[in-house]
Amino acid sequence: MIKVGIVGGSGYTGAELLRLLARHPYARVEHLTSRKEAGKPVTEMFPQLRGFFDGLEFTAPDIAALAGCDAVFFATPHSTAMQMAPELVSRGVRVVDLSADFRLRDAAVYKQWYGHAHACPDLLEAAVYGLPEIKREHIRRASVVGNPGCYPTAVQLGFLPLLEARAVDAESLIADCKSGVSGAGRELKLGSLFAEATDSFKAYGVAGHRHLPEIEQGLVGIAGPAVSLTFTPHLVPMVRGIHATLYARVKGDLDYQALFEARYRDEPFVDVMPAGAAPDTRSVRASNTCRIAVHRPMGRDTVVVLAVIDNLVKGAAGQAVQNFNLMFGFDEVTALDQPPVWP
Numbered sequence: 368m369i370k371v372g373i374v375g376g377s378g379y380t381g382a383e384l385l386r387l388l389a390r391h392p393y394a395r396v397e398h399l400t401s402r403k404e405a406g407k408p409v410t411e412m413f414p415q416l417r418g419f420f421d422g423l424e425f426t427a428p429d430i431a432a433l434a435g436c437d438a439v440f441f442a443t444p445h446s447t448a449m450q451m452a453p454e455l456v457s458r459g460v461r462v463v464d465l466s467a468d469f470r471l472r473d474a475a476v477y478k479q480w481y482g483h484a485h486a487c488p489d490l491l492e493a494a495v496y497g498l499p500e501i502k503r504e505h506i507r508r509a510s511v512v513g514n515p516g517c518y519p520t521a522v523q524l525g526f527l528p529l530l531e532a533r534a535v536d537a538e539s540l541i542a543d544c545k546s547g548v549s550g551a552g553r554e555l556k557l558g559s560l561f562a563e564a565t566d567s568f569k570a571y572g573v574a575g576h577r578h579l580p581e582i583e584q585g586l587v588g589i590a591g592p593a594v595s596l597t598f599t600p601h602l603v604p605m606v607r608g609i610h611a612t613l614y615a616r617v618k619g620d621l622d623y624q625a626l627f628e629a630r631y632r633d634e635p636f637v638d639v640m641p642a643g644a645a646p647d648t649r650s651v652r653a654s655n656t657c658r659i660a661v662h663r664p665m666g667r668d669t670v671v672v673l674a675v676i677d678n679l680v681k682g683a684a685g686q687a688v689q690n691f692n693l694m695f696g697f698d699e700v701t702a703l704d705q706p707p708v709w710p
């Protein structure tokens with residue numbers, strides 16, 4: 368049994384980790400932190416977990432206790448994991464970080480987008496970007512995995528087959544993305560209030576969102592340096608889900624449907640929909656699947672890819688469990704092979 372710690376257990380992705388790990392046959396959650404809820408039984412805050420985590424209480428983060436675990440998930444805001452991970456790793460703990468602390472390869476780029484210096488650039492260099500569809504073999508051996516952001520997961524999976532096949536002009540990429548409100552986390556924020564977010568729809572981060580360098584880093588890794596991406600996120604009044612509409616200019620003629628089907632044939636968590644389909648976010652709710660459809664409208668020179676994920680699952684906790692499974696040699700789908708919740 369793998370002993371697991373979760374730092375940031377009272378937030379949305381922490382709760383989602385608990386939901387998924389509740390059914391994991393080889394993982395036992397031993398430590399769950401929340402500074403504000405320390406001492407409270409987890410089932411008092413999350414009654415939906417009664418019967419699964421009875422007796423487990425939130426504790427304040429404590430390195431000595433966490434070092435007794437085999438694996439620690441960080442479901443915390445940026446710049447928390449980088450403070451604790453070096454000591455944990457030096458004591459043999461393997462870390463999956465859901466924040467952005469270990470996603471960007473270049474510490475200078477991290478500083479530019481996150482506004483402060485990286486606390487452990489050496490560990491950053493050793494960390495592996497946790498997108499299994501690209502980095503599976505590296506993830507198996509990693510001590511630290513930087514779990515991708517939610518938008519970067521949907522956008523990279525959508526563009527991946529096109530860029531690998533050199534089928535589109537890599538300087539023509541556009542990602543028009545929509546996220547549900549849980550993407551902003553559980554902390555109180557004006558924009559997440561019901562009266563602010565419901566029955567309305569707006570773009571944000573248009574001038575430059577911190578997921579842009581993360582997505583570009585991934586796309587450059589596939590297609591080489593000549594990548595240019597316009598990325599615009601939007602907030603939509605739903606709880607879970609990301610919908611990415613991706614555009615690229617075609618180069619030559621190709622059967623895009625066959626290309627996507629071949630690329631993802633063996634991927635357990637990417638579903639290529641039949642030609643002509645349009646996936647809805649509801650079709651992936653609470654599941655680790657990314658559903659994709661590819662179109663070439665009117666046979667013209669733009670290919671349109673539609674990719675949907677649940678931001679809390681394939682966009683965060685599910686992908687983190689997928690990475691955990693790879694790191695510890697379990698079947699990759701363990702605890703993740705359930706159908707989505709519908710409607």
Ligand SMILES: NC(=O)C1=CN([C@@H]2O[C@H](COP(=O)(O)OP(=O)(O)OC[C@H]3O[C@@H](n4cnc5c(N)ncnc54)[C@H](OP(=O)(O)O)[C@@H]3O)[C@@H](O)[C@H]2O)C=CC1
Binds near residue numbers: 380400401447465678
């Ligand atoms: N929500 C989403 O869809 C996605 C989120 N992510 C990333 O995952 C991480 C967690 O997100 P989410 O669950 O939404 O966030 P929440 O705001 O819902 O939860 C944050 C958690 O971290 C704890 N926390 C906050 N500050 C600290 C600190 N300094 N030290 C230790 N614990 C702390 C909080 O508890 P307490 O303050 O009581 O300690 C709480 O349990 C973030 O980095 C986010 O960017 C990634 C992909 C998608």
Ligand SMILES: CC(=O)N[C@@H](CCC(=O)OP(=O)(O)O)C(=O)O
Binds near residue numbers: 465547600
């Ligand atoms: C709706 C919303 O606010 N979404 C978040 C992204 C959440 C996420 O995946 O990002 P990180 O892990 O990089 O924080 C945002 O745009 O900042």
